[in-house]
Amino acid sequence: MKLPAVRKKKGQRWTSEQARRFLASAREDGDPYYAAYVLILIQGTRKGEMLGLREDAVDFDGLTIRIEYQLQRVGRHLLHRETKTAGSDADLPLPGILATALRQRLADRAVDKTAAGSTWQDSHLMFTTKYGTPIEPRNFDRSWHSRIKKAGVPRITVHDGRRTCGSLLADLDVHPRVAMAILRHAQFAITMEIYTEVSVAATRAGLMKLGESLA
Numbered sequence: 001m002k003l004p005a006v007r008k009k010k011g012q013r014w015t016s017e018q019a020r021r022f023l024a025s026a027r028e029d030g031d032p033y034y035a036a037y038v039l040i041l042i043q044g045t046r047k048g049e050m051l052g053l054r055e056d057a058v059d060f061d062g063l064t065i066r067i068e069y070q071l072q073r074v075g076r077h078l079l080h081r082e083t084k085t086a087g088s089d090a091d092l093p094l095p096g097i098l099a100t101a102l103r104q105r106l107a108d109r110a111v112d113k114t115a116a117g118s119t120w121q122d123s124h125l126m127f128t129t130k131y132g133t134p135i136e137p138r139n140f141d142r143s144w145h146s147r148i149k150k151a152g153v154p155r156i157t158v159h160d161g162r163r164t165c166g167s168l169l170a171d172l173d174v175h176p177r178v179a180m181a182i183l184r185h186a187q188f189a190i191t192m193e194i195y196t197e198v199s200v201a202a203t204r205a206g207l208m209k210l211g212e213s214l215a
Contacts (some may be wrong), residue, residue, distance in 0.1 A: 011055055012156045013164040025151035033143050036127055039156060042098055044165035047158045048072050052080055055095035055109075055127040060105040065102075071125070071134055078134050080125075081176060102126070165207050 003107065019041050026034040039045040039053070052071035059065070071080050094102075105126060112130045112207065113120050121132040129135060144158050156164070 012154065012160045013167045014153060014156065014161075016168055018153045019164055019168065020151050021150070022147065022151045026147055029150070031143075031147060032105075033147070035098070035105040035138065036140070037144075037147070037161075038098050038101045040088070040161040041165055041177065042095060043092060044162050046070070046162060047140065049083065050135060051125070051127055055106065055124050057126065058094065058099075060099060062102065063099065064091045064093050065098070066091050073136070073137055078136070080134065081121075105125050168194060 008017060022031050023034070023037055023041065025031075026037050029082060031037070036050050039050045042049070043065070045053075048070035049067050052069040052116070056116075057066045057068070068083060068084050068117055069080060073079075100155060109126075113127070113132065119131055123132055123134050125134055141158060144161075146156065148155050
């Protein structure tokens with residue numbers, strides 16, 4: 001017997017307005033993860049890469065950010081190690097909104113360090129708990145969904161937040177090869193899969209444009 005192919009479930013994503021509302025909500029509330037949300041939605045950073053970002057990975061003068069480490073839970077241990085492949089490593093341009101968010105994040109971490117005193121454990125990570133320790137990925141997920149509820153936007157996963165970055169790049173007509181470099185996909189086909197899932201608005205606009213050309 002030949003079984004029918006199982007359809008792959010498409011990931012969800014936000015529109016640009018929903019992403020803007022989510023970030024605005026976090027910024028206005030002084031959410032400690034605001035910079036993390038910007039990294040995911042605007043830079044397309046993976047959750048492990050964001051949590052594993054070192055404090056010295058950002059060059060504010062040169063306006064670049066270096067993605068080369070990830071933080072992952074393996075059994076009972078949180079491991080801080082290099083990204084899966086050399087292709088995942090990259091020096092990326094640092095948009096203004098992200099530079100501002102990361103500067104604030106470092107300022108907030110300095111406040112946490114002073115308040116913690118002798119209990120501070122320096123992990124040299126950009127994102128830490130109030131005691132300097134790495135952030136548990138599941139705890140970040142809880143904060144992500146809590147912020148979604150406060151912002152009043154559709155519930156999506158952190159990974160779908162990264163997909164949102166890819167979709168918004170497609171909607172802005174950014175060349176797929178450029179998007180591949182931003183998202184650091186190992187295969188071009190992965191980038192094109194996101195590009196073929198254009199938004200409803202883009203589909204409607206495309207059909208209207210086609211109709212006008214044939215009228």
